[in-house]
Amino acid sequence: MTNEEYLQNIQILNLWAKHYYVLDDPIATDEEYDKLYKEVQKYEEENPQKISKDSPTQRVGDVTIESFNKQEHIERMWSLEDVFNEDEMQEWINKVSRASNFSKFIFSVDPKFDGASLSLLYENGELQKAITRGDGLIGEDVTHNARTIKSIPLTIPYKERIEIRGECVISKHDFESLNNERLKLDQPIFANPRNAAAGSLRQLDSKITANRKLQFIPWGVGYCTIQENNFFNLMELIRSFGFIKSPLSRICNNENEIQQTYKEYIEKRQDYNIMLDGMVIRINDISLQKVLGFTIKAPRFACAYKFPATEKRAKLLDITLQVGRSGVITPVAELESVLIDGANISRATLHNFDEIRKKDIKIGDHVLLIRSGDVIPKIIKPIKELRNGSEKEIIKPTNCPICNSKLLIEEKLIKCQNIDCKARIKNTLIHFVSKNALDIEGLGKSIIEILYTNNKIEKIEDIYSLNSDSFEGLEGFKDKKINNIIEGIEGTKNSPLWRFINALGIEHIGQGASKKLALVFGLDFYAKSYDDYLNIDGFGEEMANSLVEFCSVNKERIEYLLEKIQPTIETIQTNSQIANKTFVLTGTLSKPREYYKELLEKNGATISSSVSKKTDFVLCGENAGSKLKKAQELEIQILSEEEILKILGE
DSSP: OOHHHHHHHHHHHHHHHIIIIISSOOOSOHHHHHHHHHHHHHHHHHOGGGOOTTOGGGSSSOOOOTTSOEEEOSSOOOOOEEEOSHHHHHHHHHHHHHHHTOSOOOEEEEEEEOSEEEEEEEETTEEEEEEEOTTSSEEEBOHHHHTTOTTSOSBOSOOSOEEEEEEEEOOHHHHHHHHHHHHHTTOOOOSSHHHHHHHHHTOSSHHHHHTTOOEEEEEEESSOOOOOOBHHHHHHHHHTTTOOOOTTOEEEOSHHHHHHHHHHHHHHHTTSSSOEEEEEEEESBHHHHHHHOBOSSSBTTEEEEEOOOEEEEEEEEEEEEEEOTTSBEEEEEEEEEEEETTEEEEEEEOOOHHHHHHHTOOBTOEEEEEEETTTEEEEEEEOGGGOOSOOBOOOOOSBOTTTOOBEEEOSSOEEEOOTTOTTTHHHHHHHHHSTTTTOOTTOOHHHHHHHHHTTSOSSGGGGGGOOGGGGTTOTTOOHHHHHHHHHHHHTTTTOBHHHHHHHTOOTTOOHHHHHHHHHHHGGGGGGOOHHHHHTSTTOOHHHHHHHHHHHHHTHHHHHHHHHHHOOBOOOOOTTSTTTTOEEEEESBOSSOHHHHHHHHHHTTOEEESSOOTTOOEEEEOBTOOHHHHHHHHTTOEEEOHHHHHHHTTO
16 A cells, blocks of 8 residues: 555545544445555554554544534543454454463453444533543533433432443334334435434434434443442443443453354344444453553453454346435445345445446446445445356446536545535535534524425525515524524625635535635635646645536536625734644633634634644643643643633734
8 A cells, every 4th residue: 555545545534434423424334444444554553654643543433513512521432443253353362461461361241232422421420411422532512412311310329420431322123113204204214223323312403312212321431430440340330320231241251252252142133122233342350451551542451343244145237326415426236135134135335436446346247245234235346257248337427417517526536516406405505504614693404404395495595585584484483583593694794705615515625725715815716727726735636626626516606605795805813923833722611612713723823633742732621631631741831711812912
């Protein structure tokens, strides 16, 4: 693997992780992600000096969405190292043995439930916060939703401060009922129980979460002062506080017992009512866990022993094109129906046309099919020996199958750039009004969905045609609410240009790139050439190509919106005391973090999400956690809100 291929693979993994963790709309199977992740990991082990800061090995999970307040975990939520067979399991035990100088261990073994990880903070016996995993350090505060989950006790008998970690899951039976109900309402169905659980946990309306029949199953602790050195006993105590017990949890005294348990889990997983994708193995001695410690990503004392995928043969009848919510075109294989683990499979994702080319898959092929993670079907390879000459090449599309617009075509990504395309319009509208875009107060995701469903808005321009009459006949819209929405829309006039650019949702163009475009080109940002974009520091070929395609397809819309909004161009105060300095924000601040991010960036600073030796300052609020501790260890200057405002003369 070359360094260029390594960096490209990081972009792919981060895109997959975004769809998996942020959008609840997976575009890759677990097995495909695991395979590419291992390739990246191997390259980094061989080239430690070239490790990219954006590599998924340097973080846990991915970034949080903006619909909820962000909240730091007291103790970090870690991911687990994966092992996939008996040899890898033995190698993991050998590594633990070498690191600890012990040869025999007692293991605590639990089923690995396939859901959404959640951390519950209790103080004085009362539930205070429920926080999603997020990036492991900062998650989303979903307390209002967690309180509706009946298996989460609002009070526990233990009175000290404690973080209880577990998995929010939905049973197979409830998952099937939920999807049947969504089909009746002509709503898109969930891909699997994991995404149904994650999507239900992130609802802005807690009533929706309450109706989704989520379950919370504890599997560990974060911050905890309970004096117990036996992890299995600790979890038994935690479950006794009023949580669901795990009938499959047990102690294993050696490797043979681990393998026996693994085989038992595989036999039971099909009939078990909650989706399992493996088992979690931990060193049971907590004092030994502390000795072993952590890598940058995972604990050394625990691993996830993943289940194998089930393989079957099927015939590929045709290819259909699926347009995702962000406009990404995914080829879908239409198959002769085949039974895998009790489920009839007739469709499988091919992810992208680059994969089709590399695997040399053709229409009419007999293909090897697996059902990875119990749910997502995936084509491994064609069986070329069975070809008879009637097979047909799969042709890469040039125009969107929905709106017929010209597609943005990259090696691994094909995307419809038309934000008016029916397949992506609602998501485009939601992004346009979101916090990091134009931040239209009162016009959030749920309101957009109501307006779109009731045909009050069909494209972005329609937002600026809304008036009091537009809400006639809509339940729950009183005069005050309507006025707030209209005032919020009016308030976008003269917004910073970078916010407008970011609101357009151009592929590869995020907040940072939007700010550069605004500063370099101003209001003419959309009328530049491929070479003009490529000349911007930090812009690559994919970014330039995406901009050219997007601005060409949406030129009239951009000009209309520019005239309506009349955005302003902010300038950076390069003479500021903090110009070119790197800041990290942590703790609870008196004003939204976005306020300080904009203020610092306006004065030439760079914002980072993690503390390192390259960090110059940490802006610290109340209840700061691990970032403050690390900053103190590295002797990085820590500033309060009052101090930074004084420096900036605010």
